[in-house]
Amino acid sequence: MKYLLVLLLAGVTSSAQIKKEQLNLMPWPQNVVLNDGNFALNKNFKVNITGNPNPRIFGAVTRFLRRLDGRTGIFFEQGFITKLNEVPTAELQINCTKSGKIGLYEDESYHLDIKQNKITINATSDLGALHGLETLLQMLQNNSTSFYFPTSQISDFPRFTWRGLMIDVSRHFQPVDVIKRNLDALAAMKMNVFHWHLVDDQGWRIEMKKHPKLIELASDGMYYTQEEIKNIVKYADERGILVVPEIDVPGHGSAILTAYPEIGSKVITLTGGTSEKNIQGTAIATYGIERNAGIFSPTLDPSNPKTYQLLSEIFDEVCPLFPGAYFHIGGDENEGKDWDSNPKIQEFKKKNKLATNHELQTYFTMQLVPMLKKHGKQLMGWEEILTKNMSKDAIIHAWRGANEGVVAGQSLVDAVKKGYKTVQSNGFYVDLLYPVESHYLNDPMPKGVELTAEEKARVLGGEATMWTELVTPTTIDSRLWPRTAAIAERLWSAEDVTDMASMRKRLETVSFRLEELGLTHIRNKGVILRNIANNQNTESLNEFSNVCEPLKGYKRNIGGTEYQMYSPFTLFADACTSDSKDSLAFDEAVSQYLGNKSPENKAKVAAFFNKWITVYKNLGELSVNAPLVQPVLPLAKKLNDASQELLLVLDNKSTLKTDDLKKLIELCDSKDHADVELGVYKSLKKLM
């Protein structure tokens, strides 16, 4: 142990030895040069700002100082930075040529130069300087007693101009503080677009002064006031982030139609003989806020002038809240059922020579273009808006792939070839709870397709999407982070930055550091486990959660009806995450053992089995006073049973037939318990 300590001391305290591989930068910068020597931090450390930056730099530098202070415990003397050139002799000099404009194509580059007694950040705009400050924070190193920055030069700029995250606040409303902390996380990851999915079947979330019915009838009281929206837009602006609002039409219309059923497409055929005053023919259907997950038929009526009247008035009220140049109108997953069954709409199609529902939807969407243009906004929509007549100004948001029965990436290629700008979200659906690898290696730039330089330039970037059918304010962060940071790297860093091992290593530190911004992805796990354990010791639950992953895709909620919008999300699956920690470690142990069956390697594998046997025993004891542990037990038993037998296998003492052992392991490939699956199943199989 003493020897180890000496080794550790040698490794950690010799400050000059930092190598590139030791840096936990993410997204990885375009150019990093490490030199010998360090900049040592102390309480006199001060910052000075020169040039012509936007005033957002002052708040950003103040926050930077507080974060550095929090990490190091150094009592910096400098408090609030509010002026240019306040401390000309400061150790950190930031110079920006011009005020950064929030939006696409802005110069976000920066040069960070760390010398032994001076640090400089030079950037064209303050937006670049903000990125430089994040990189500087990530450069922080320490030995056993102090903190320092390694001398270095970093030149950096983003590969794509659209590096976004979408959050759906309709299915589960996400309060202001949830949005704000995630904006902080986006900024830390150098992401620059927050796509705010504000309206869907499950609720309308924007305060409407001229159309209060949308709030009174279609929000369950959960919405953002206009002041809160402006406040969030300002908060985003201060962090270099563009906010793109979305009002999803004409499908996903349950909430809108709950307030305004008169613009719905559904027809109710009245049969005679009722007391309803001889009403003949059709009547207006009623709608309700949707409580389930899925695709629903409520759709706006594209043949009704009132539809456009209302939408125009809505845009008139909503657009001024968002200074950005883009407005997302959704346009996805309209199956047209209610259109098909409405004779009036059928007639309208005929009259306007619209052969298909897709053409009818294009007709509808085209009416929105001038409504938005009036407010200086460009229309953006999910890929379904792409048809031959769609305005070339529209931005196409690609999202579908194998799950939807189409070739992944194809819609993006179609869009750019047809002259549209486009953003890739296929492969970036973090709510599906797929492993980080699948997102990290998902390049928005299509492979194996010939694209001209012009076409390539139309690929604006990508966007992670967080649909919230199964996500509450308590759990959303653990569904977003740290995986979204890997997407941030894909969108910022060079195309060839794809080393999984390096990414995983850096991601661990990045994930930990997100905590200082208030992100709850780590801390809230304990909250959920304590509730499940009924305030008993959570250790065994925690250990088991480290090999369990919530069911992927939408398998946790097949049919969309088990979990309604007000169902409990305080269950074991809610405490588990993708990329279960111990599963990866176990897989490495198995691989090592299979490569070399040394006693040491065997012991490593056996240690896992022994742990899981203990976990099962302890979970059983825990469950005596914790009903919420019960659903977990059958799966823990399966892992226990396989572990017991595989321990014997390791020692060549198993008397089980191969087929029976196989069965035992196959039982671990289960999706039947507690909405989770074992992350170790594939590795267990390797031991067969």
Place this chain on the structure above:
Amino acid sequence: MKYLLVLLLAGVTSSAQIKKEQLNLMPWPQNVVLNDGNFALNKNFKVNITGNPNPRIFGAVTRFLRRLDGRTGIFFEQGFITKLNEVPTAELQINCTKSGKIGLYEDESYHLDIKQNKITINATSDLGALHGLETLLQMLQNNSTSFYFPTSQISDFPRFTWRGLMIDVSRHFQPVDVIKRNLDALAAMKMNVFHWHLVDDQGWRIEMKKHPKLIELASDGMYYTQEEIKNIVKYADERGILVVPEIDVPGHGSAILTAYPEIGSKVITLTGGTSEKNIQGTAIATYGIERNAGIFSPTLDPSNPKTYQLLSEIFDEVCPLFPGAYFHIGGDENEGKDWDSNPKIQEFKKKNKLATNHELQTYFTMQLVPMLKKHGKQLMGWEEILTKNMSKDAIIHAWRGANEGVVAGQSLVDAVKKGYKTVQSNGFYVDLLYPVESHYLNDPMPKGVELTAEEKARVLGGEATMWTELVTPTTIDSRLWPRTAAIAERLWSAEDVTDMASMRKRLETVSFRLEELGLTHIRNKGVILRNIANNQNTESLNEFSNVCEPLKGYKRNIGGTEYQMYSPFTLFADACTSDSKDSLAFDEAVSQYLGNKSPENKAKVAAFFNKWITVYKNLGELSVNAPLVQPVLPLAKKLNDASQELLLVLDNKSTLKTDDLKKLIELCDSKDHADVELGVYKSLKKLM
């Protein structure tokens, strides 16, 4: 082990055996009768509301259902409750005679009756029903597989009508979500007053439309918009909580005077010969937002008509934001230094026959009474406002005690005897980090003093105070909770409910349950420890934190200058809390051992020593890559050294002289390291 399991099963699953002592109710109700049998919970469980309640009941019942859902994982079918008598056959029937009025003296009583197939809550007002719902949640029991309520009858009402918490948002600004989650906690503890200390030397926190300078110059950009204030007042109202705003005058005036130096009392005497155009005599001083903790001289000028003009305009803008009947004007800690040195003010005193600064302050305060009355508000102030001329309408907020050189409780007695209504905060300063016992046993009703019934009635209740010199949004909850829950019980429950052991046992469950409301007092400890540990294993830090307590009183920040408002509060002391967990357990082990030196009892004590020896070793290893661990090591070493020796003492193997052993233990009585002290020192001493 199997035997233990059987015992446990027998104990937990036999649902009918619940005894009063097993209930974790807090505050303890006035009358509890337990019967045989249970109400079993299942997904069909529904709620129905009848009578004439305020609509706040609908949201309250919806939140109740979600919390019950979250605890039990039962998928209740009922979603949102929005109407009276929606489900007449529901299992839980709530009836309220009338709409509850937010304020003092409202009937908050309720009767909860749990039968095997029906639960009823009867209350005069919905405010009582809200309390009944909290009690019902606390009545939840479980066996190993299911949840139930024991059949019972509870009649309950509060002992005091003012059960408050003050939060200082000036010294460290506390964002909206911090306030909201703490309002939820107050409601859960049946507290009904939120005293919002909005203005002090360190910042003005209210958006002012007519006097924007207060925000522009005196808030560092950290303030509540008027909409946010209204929103919080509404949020409080929905939870049965009155909001009492405070603008602290005439002392604690640095922020106000930063914006309006012209109404300050400080005199600057100009000496001739400057370039300042022959200005002679006095000039206006400048002020700055205070960054330190302490009592400062900036004070409003009571002789200046402009002072009253400004305050009147401020009240005109601020009062309408708060529908409640009370407005707190502070009035504390005005030392009058700037008054004494200002000739104009001295002249004013003479002219108005005001013999002392205290009389001058009363003159000042009396000018505010009509300004507030105009808006239907009664003036409230800290006890310093009490002088012979003070209006009898004023509410006196008692706070001083031994620390301030006066007899604890005396000012309260003085106030009621002079005919004032009064609220007790002396003994309820939770920010001082004293043990829960000191607050729990602090009865607002004076002991050993003869008071008439009328005088007793003037004791409205009490208020916990959270001053935030050393408290950030990350740490505030762990400074408030769970100790404030013990104060809630003191203010609600019968006078003779004072059993410490019972309280401690119940408090543990109450503390855990507060997590479901978003309180962060448990989860954020890990955040701070991970930062200190530099993302290494936090186990040893956590173990050590369980015997360490942050320095009490204001000893952590002697002189008020070490920790400024922007200093780091991410240190070991910030992870520690009052009533350190293991210290109490160790003290019990020591007492048992001293009572009976059996091998078993000895082993229990020895286990602690061995743990602390290991902790020291592990902390040393941790510190190799974690500079923030270094300040903790010397104290851990002291505990290690004492533990090593005391292990020998237990075995009669110590060769140390008594004096040397004593010295070793006395070293553990240290306040020199990491701003914490050892909670186990006194128990160690017992082993001498």
